[in-house]
Amino acid sequence: MKAAPEAQRRLLDLQSVDTTLAQLAHKRKSLPELAEIDAVAREISALEDERVRAQVVVDDLDRDIARLEKDIDQVRQRKEKDKKRLDAGGSLREQEGLQHELTTLNRRQSELEDSELELMEQRETAEATLAEVQGRLTAAAERRADAERRRDEQWAEIAKELEFKTQARAPLAADLPEDLVALYEKIRTDTGLGAALFHAGRCGGCRIELYGADLHRVKAAAKDEVVRCEECRRIMVRTAESGL
Incomplete structure (x- = not known):
């Protein structure tokens, strides 16, 4: 030629x-922010799984506490009913039976309240764990947003340079x-x-x-x-x- x-x-x-x-x-595809965004995305995914597990623990405890509160309320209602019957009087045998049942119900209520207190303490710990995970999730999301902002800024600069060079190339090629x-x-x-x-x-x-x-x-x-x-x-x- x-x-x-x-x-x-x-x-x-x-x-x-x-x-x-x-x-x-090449620069557009290999910005360090891209690797940073991918890494933070993986971190967020893992944290989201951790948050879900922590939330499940809190929800399970809430359900157990609600069940215990219902049981305690039923015991209280039964006690109130027995007290009214006791106050109304009756045979000695019936009175003794009511006294015995009230003693049993008091013990049962105490046991249920102790269990509820233990679960509430566990829930407090679980809630703190959930809050800590959510805090890390928020921080990771902020880091990702910052990296995406920096990526977009650099992409904008690269796009300007690409446009300038592309426009400069056209007359060069056309003249050959x-x-x-x-x-x-x-x-x-x-x-x-x-x-x-x-x-x-x-x-x-x-x-x-x-x-x-x-x-x-x-x-x-x-x-x-x-x-x-x-x-x-x-x-x-x-x-x-x-x-x-």
């Missing part, structure tokens, strides 16, 4: 823009021969780098130094010849810096 030396030189300008665009795209750009684009798509400066006997693409016949081939090529590296197949652009 033939192309004017100046067109080949401008190919380096196009490659410079494309390299910057690729770097910006179509066949040269087509070759360049094919190589760039395959290797990530379409053209590189040939400098001090070395390909700027693969960094391999040329010797003997390979170096002679490059030196002997016409100035408008598009020379490609035998190793990486990239276009080797010769300029005054090439030292040929």
Whole structure:
């Protein structure tokens, strides 16, 4: 392929823009905030599981306490009923039976109230555990929000640079021969780098130094010849810096 030396030189300008665009795209995908957000998301997921377990403990205790309160209320109602019957009088045998039942009910009420007190103490501990987990969840959510804000700020800056470079690229590519750009684009798509400066006997693409016949081939090529590296197949652009 033939192309004017100046067109080949401008190919380096196009490659410079494309390299910057690729770097910006890579930067957008590899911001440290992205890893931070993923890590915090995993932390939040684990904390949410922990919060659910803590909430289940509190709910179970609330249910058990409610059941005990119902039992205590039933005992109180039964005691009140027995006291009224006792106050109403009756046979000695009936009075003794009521006294015995009241003694049993008092003991039962005391046992139930002790159990309720123990459960309420457990609930206080469980509630504190739940509050502590919720506090960590809130803190993690705030860290995630902060990381997302910083990510979005950097994405906005990168988007501006991408737009600027993309706009600068269009006239560069349009000003070059179509066949040269087509070759360049094919190589760039395959290797990530379409053209590189040939400098001090070395390909700027693969960094391999040329010797003997390979170096002679490059030196002997016409100035408008598009020379490609035998190793990486990239276009080797010769300029005054090439030292040929």
